[in-house]
Amino acid sequence: MxxxxxxxxxxxxxxxxxxxxxxxxxxxxxxxxxxxxxxxxxxxxxxxxxxxxxxxxxxxxxxxxxxxxxxxxxxxxxxxxxxxxxxxxxxxxxxxxxxxxxxxxxxxxxxxxxxxxxxxxxxGSLVYRATYPKPARVADSAGRDLLTQQVVTLVNVSPTADTAAVAALLTPVAPTVTAQSMQTDLAAAEGKPITPVALREQDAAPISAALAAIPGVELVQQTRLLTADRALTSPAFNGLSELWQEANDAAAGWEVASIAPDGSAERLIGEDAKTTPDIATTLDTNLQVAAEAALAPIQQPAAIVAIEPSTGGILGVAQNASADAQGPIALTGLYPPGSTFKTVTASAALQAGTVTPDTVLPCPGTENIEGRQIPNDENFDLGQVPFHTAFARSCNTTLGRLAVALPPDALTKAAAQFGLGVDYVTPGLTTVTGSVPPADTPAERVESGIGQGKVTASPFGMALVASSIANNGVSAPMIVQGKPGTGDKTPDQLPPNISSELLTMMRETVTGGTATILNDIPDLRGKTGTAEHGNGPAHGWFVGIAGDVAFAVFVSDADSSGPALEAAGRFLRSEQFRAR
The missing domain is CATH 3.10.450.50 (Nuclear Transport Factor 2; Chain: A,)
Structure with a gap:
């Protein structure tokens, strides 16, 4: 044995x-x-x-x-x-x-x-965990905090909670959270808890104890990257947040820690986190505030994008709550640009040598061009006028007739010279500029020439067009200083005279054309646009250049360019813009 x-x-x-x-x-x-x-x-x-x-x-x-x-x-x-x-x-x-x-x-x-x-x-016990560096700052162009890491309190509500009691505490700080909204979300969650809101510290502090006392409510703290100014909101912050998180994750260290019963920790092995540099953006907080305020009175989805032509820096990206419900339309929403696209059509015609700004052309109230009946707004008829006047007054018949005579890819090439139809990979910014496919038939060229048909553009894309006109060529878009975007194609160089001729005609649009409501803005240049789509009211547009700020205003289903012009006026006349 x-x-x-x-x-x-x-x-x-x-x-x-x-x-x-x-x-x-x-x-x-x-x-x-x-x-x-x-x-x-x-x-x-x-x-x-x-x-x-x-x-x-x-x-x-x-x-x-x-x-x-x-x-x-x-x-x-x-x-x-x-x-x-x-x-x-x-x-x-x-x-x-x-x-x-x-x-x-x-x-x-x-x-x-x-x-x-x-x-x-x-x-004790063991845990593997990431260790993070001191959070980087995301700063605006003046070095002020734009996004910072902050502690938030998640309010987790279970099906057994008294939603009326929860709403009584939350609604004053989160007006969209109501007893009914929580009941709807709980029903959809099929017995699981929901998180109707994450509260900033200043909002959570006065009500945390009362919330925690409600049976079925659990409060959980997390850190998140939030705007330093709670009033600011922009789809541009999404890309910056992702960039910040990527840098934070790449710099993270790790450790295996022994956790004692009293909660103290001892590292057994690991690597220290690396330092992450602050992210300096091109955004101008003052212009962002002005753009958001300019859109506030508008009920339909609306957006403003502002770019600094001399650098390509994104100065502001704003959209209202109705637009937020549809996604980041300011940066990626695609719509027919209407008459704002006549900047591209005019450029193509000028480069083709078929016209000069002073060439006298007919502007009838309506005309059948290649089987497509093209009317001017309310069928206005200017008779024979110089091209610059037809542009300033937005003659569809004149621009449609010019577009017919262009080669099929002329508008595609001219648009690319302004960045439209070019896809940019830009650190911290996700964008779509638009699409200007070749127009193979005369009828398609008529539609494209007035910004209809298959032509689409985002508010960002049309702001880039305005910026490129001001800069005599594209400055690659940039939202992180020193990190411009890279386009998927290199368009032909814009001839040096084209921008100056377009700028002169865009000035006339303000002084004697379709944008005279903004004539009090010093040296403003612009182009209005109304774009038909489907069976609903037309979209309204305005693109403008004021000093070293180029911008586009878009108002969905506006039925005219009027609401876009009014929003542009509020933006340009704001104290923040005038102080720039």
Missing amino acids: ILTACGDSGPDQPQTLGEQFANALNSDDVGAAAALTSDPAQASAAITQVYDGLGKEVQFSVDKTGKSGDDDTITFAASWKLGGGDSPKEWKYTTNATAIDGAEGWRISWDPSVLAPFEAGST
């Missing part, structure tokens, strides 16, 4: 015991591993916690067995893959265990240090 118990093949020897324990751990069989210890309950709890804290990507093996005095010992080698993903962190170590021969056979004398290099006798 003694020989059998001590023989090399005996199942209760330290080597075999160690291999059984390692195999059970590698198979995630907590019960089997715990049963091989002197205290299965304590071992089961500890193994479960370690798996919860570190994951289960681990390989244990018996490194060696031996003696320590009268004790039989087993040395385990462990190798963890931590963090998952394509590049997991690796942690390797060895631990020592004592094997004891008791009434139930050989067992591992339980101590948490069998699993990991705890201090002897520790009852």
Whole structure:
């Protein structure tokens, strides 16, 4: 019997015991591993916690067995893959265990240090976690805080909560959160809790205790990147937040920490987080405020995008709540640009040499051009007028007739010279400029020439057109200083005279054309636009250039360019704009 118990093949020897324990751990069989210890309950709890804290990507093996005095010992080698993903962190170590021969056979004398290099006798736990650097600032062009990391309180509401009591506390600070809205969301959640709001610190502080006292309400704190000024909102912040998060994640360190019962932590292994530089943007907070205020009175979806022509820097991207419900339309929404596209048509005609600004052309009230009956607004008829006058007064018949005579790809090429139809990859900014496909038939060229048919543009795209006219060519868009976008194509260079001729005609649009409502704005240049679509009211547009600010205003279903002109007026006459 003694020989059998001590023989090399005996199942209760330290080597075999160690291999059984390692195999059970590698198979995630907590019960089997715990049963091989002197205290299965304590071992089961500890193994479960370690798996919860570190994951289960681990390989244990018996490194060696031996003696320590009268004790039989087993040395385990462990190798963890931590963090998952394509590049997991690796942690390797060895631990020592004592094997004891008791009434139930050989067992591992339980101590948490069998699993990991705890201090002897520790009852703590392990956790793998990322460690982050000091949060970078996201600053505006003047160096003021634009986005900062802040603590928010998530209000989690379960189906058993009194939504009327919750709403009574939340509605004053979050008007869209009501008892009815929460009941609707809870019904859709099918028994799961909902999070109707995340509160900033200043909003949470006065009501947190009362909220927490409501049964079924749980408050959870998180850190988030938020606007320093709570009144500011912009779809441009989404890309900046993503850029900030990417930099934060790339700079993150990691650690495996031993957590003591009192909550104190000791790092066992890890790497320190790297420093992340602040993100300096081109955004002008004052112009952003002015643009948001200019859109506030408008009920339909509306947007303003402003660009600095000399640099390509994005100065402001604003849209109202109705637009927010549809997504980031200021940057990626595509619409027929209507007569604002006549800037491109005029450029193509001027470059083709078929006209000069002073060429006298007919502007009849309506004309059948290649089977398409083209009317002017309310069928106004100017007779024979110089091209610059036809442009300023937005003669559809004149521009449609000019477009017919152009090659099929002339408008495509001319638009690209202003950045329209070019896809830009811009750090911190996701945009779509628009599409100007070749017009193969005369009828298609008529439609395209007045910004209808297959031609589409985003508010950003038309702001880029205005910026490119002001700059005599495209300045690649940029929202992070020093990091301009890269286009998917390199358009032909714009001839040097084209921008100056367009700027002169756009000035006449303000002084004697369709934008005279803005004639009090010094040296403003612009172009109005009304764009038909489907069966609804027409969209309204205005693109303008005032000093080193180029911008586009878009108002959906406005039925005319009037609301866009009025919004432009509020923007340009604002104290913030005049102080620039």
